[in-house]
Amino acid sequence: MNKARLFLFGLLTFIVQLNSYANEITLSDIWINEAPPGVSILAAYGTIINHIDKPIILTNINSELFEKIELHESVIYDGVATMKQHETITIPANGQLEFTQGGYHMMLFSPVKRLVAGEQINMTVDFDNSISISVIAEVRRTTHHHHHH
Amino acid sequence: MLYKLAQSKYMLLAMTAFAVLAAAAGFFISVKQTQREEMQLVRVDVPGLFWPNPRTLTQFEVQDNKGNVFDSGQLLNKWSLIFFGYTHCPDICPVTMSLLGQIYPKLKKASDNIQVLFVTVDPERDTIDKLNDYIAYFNDEFIGLGGNQKQIDQLTRLLGVAWFHQKKEGDSNYLVDHSASLFLIDPDKRLVGKISPPHTAEMIKSHIMEIQTFINEQG
Numbered sequence: 001m002n003k004a005r006l007f008l009f010g011l012l013t014f015i016v017q018l019n020s021y022a023n024e025i026t027l028s029d030i031w032i033n034e035a036p037p038g039v040s041i042l043a044a045y046g047t048i049i050n051h052i053d054k055p056i057i058l059t060n061i062n063s064e065l066f067e068k069i070e071l072h073e074s075v076i077y078d079g080v081a082t083m084k085q086h087e088t089i090t091i092p093a094n095g096q097l098e099f100t101q102g103g104y105h106m107m108l109f110s111p112v113k114r115l116v117a118g119e120q121i122n123m124t125v126d127f128d129n130s131i132s133i134s135v136i137a138e139v140r141r142t143t144h145h146h147h148h149h
Numbered sequence: 150m151l152y153k154l155a156q157s158k159y160m161l162l163a164m165t166a167f168a169v170l171a172a173a174a175g176f177f178i179s180v181k182q183t184q185r186e187e188m189q190l191v192r193v194d195v196p197g198l199f200w201p202n203p204r205t206l207t208q209f210e211v212q213d214n215k216g217n218v219f220d221s222g223q224l225l226n227k228w229s230l231i232f233f234g235y236t237h238c239p240d241i242c243p244v245t246m247s248l249l250g251q252i253y254p255k256l257k258k259a260s261d262n263i264q265v266l267f268v269t270v271d272p273e274r275d276t277i278d279k280l281n282d283y284i285a286y287f288n289d290e291f292i293g294l295g296g297n298q299k300q301i302d303q304l305t306r307l308l309g310v311a312w313f314h315q316k317k318e319g320d321s322n323y324l325v326d327h328s329a330s331l332f333l334i335d336p337d338k339r340l341v342g343k344i345s346p347p348h349t350a351e352m353i354k355s356h357i358m359e360i361q362t363f364i365n366e367q368g
Contacts, residue, residue, distance in 0.1 A: 035239075035286075036243075036283045036287070037282045038283065039236055039243075039283070040237065040322070042239055043239040072240070076241075076329055076346050076347065079328055079343075079345050080311050080312075080326055080328050081241040081329035082326040083240070083324050083326075101240060102241060102244060107239055110322070
């Protein structure tokens with residue numbers, strides 16, 4: 001009886017702690033850029049804010065809809081665009097990481113189907129210290145479409 | 150004597166008149182010259198302009214997104230805006246293509262003979278059908294150019310475009326480093342401008358229009 005109570009207490013404390021961590025890392029406005037038909041590598045953007053007094057490390061991003069998700073950074077050197085892969089990205093204490101077009105981006109490989117604007121995609125973002133946060137990314141179309149008649 | 154004096158007097162007068170005229174003409178010419186030089190000095194400031202002696206594009210042959218031959222003849226009497234990329238490129242390429250999709254109607258309003266060309270630097274994966282789907286997404290009037298690697302090399306060499314495949318064994322998702330600049334070809338098939346990244350819609354549009362104005366003024 002006592003053991004069970006202790007276990008329950010421990011579990012509750014654990015859940016509360018997880019939640020408090022979750023509150024101290026905010027994922028804001030995560031979105032996936034809709035791609036033309038047939039394209040198998042997409043990019044996602046958004047902001048991760050670290051409210052904690054120490055740095056956190058972004059280690060992994062997952063989604064059931066993609067074969068894999070990598071962290072990349074577009075770098076233009078002397079007019080030539082190249083992409084630099086990052087295994088992890090450190091977000092400074094009380095700092096933030098911005099994924100923007102032409103900068104850091106999440107690279108999404110081989111979607112199971114074509115994603116169109118308006119769809120909501122579940123993603124899991126993992127940090128060091130076993131913090132894992134679920135987020136919904138919206139698929140958006142940024143291009144201005146010209147209708148030809 | 151009197152006659153001679155009169156003659157020399159007239160001579161003197163004539164010479165003076167001539168000298169004054171010559172000086173005036175010289176002054177006028179030099180003023181004109183300075184004005185022209187000043188104009189040229191101002192004009193050289195057009196961002197991204199290749200002037201004087203722009204390179205004329207002659208020897209190349211690629212395939213368009215309908216499977217037809219596309220060579221230098223298709224550049225004649227048109228303004229061509231060229232971007233190099235590949236469809237597996239998730240960030241820079243779709244972002245730039247979206248910008249081009251945004252400004253294209255405005256560019257067309259300014260000059261109705263403008264064409265936007267997307268050239269793949271990854272012809273192995275970017276088949277003609279794939280290119281066709283890709284460009285139509287951004288604007289169905291855009292033209293996609295592909296072909297074999299040799300044909301693409303010919304065109305990239307002509308324009309001085311750098312690219313590099315980051316190929317790894319057995320990796321079908323390899324990335325390609327490539328020039329992210331936009332190249333502008335005038336209706337005489339001359340490479341007259343390059344717009345370097347990072348790009349914004351407003352910046353692309355204004356640079357193109359400035360270069361077009363300059364070239365049109367050259368007659």
